[in-house]
Amino acid sequence: MTKKLELYRCNLCGNLVQVILDGGGELVCCGEKMELVPTNNVEESIYEKHIPVFTKEGENTLVKVGKVLHPMNDDHYIMFIEVIDKHDDSMCLKYLHPGQEAQMIITKELSNPVAKAFCNLHGLFEGEMD
Ligand SMILES: [Fe+2]
Numbered sequence: 799m800t801k802k803l804e805l806y807r808c809n810l811c812g813n814l815v816q817v818i819l820d821g822g823g824e825l826v827c828c829g830e831k832m833e834l835v836p837t838n839n840v841e842e843s844i845y846e847k848h849i850p851v852f853t854k855e856g857e858n859t860l861v862k863v864g865k866v867l868h869p870m871n872d873d874h875y876i877m878f879i880e881v882i883d884k885h886d887d888s889m890c891l892k893y894l895h896p897g898q899e900a901q902m903i904i905t906k907e908l909s910n911p912v913a914k915a916f917c918n919l920h921g922l923f924e925g926e927m928d
Pocket of ligand 1: 848868874875917918919920
């Protein structure tokens with residue numbers, strides 16, 4: 799049984815997929831069951847650079863990955879950030895690449911948002927607006 803917005807990874811080919819709507823079946827890739835990507839809960843020093851942080855900037859909201867911005871090197875970077883607005887049940891997704899900053903700007907009004915950031919080495923992290 800899959801739930802809306804869960805991430806699943808294929809440990810053989812590296813495919814990463816997100817569930818758009820709940821379903822009853824099992825996700826399979828390369829002939830094997832895909833693995834649910836958990837929201838990370840690692841030691842604090844690693845954790846702090848990965849938790850998305852919301853900052854209001856005028857009409858916009860800046861979502862940064864980490865109180866100290868996460869590095870964006872070729873071998874270690876944030877692959878995407880997504881912001882889920884629980885109030886209007888919508889989502890914004892931004893893909894990121896090495897050399898960019900680990901952040902995104904949301905130009906719409908948010909209500910009860912949750913941000914998720916995916917690090918190529920350390921996995922999935924989640925942060926809420928204060
Ligand atoms: Fe990382």
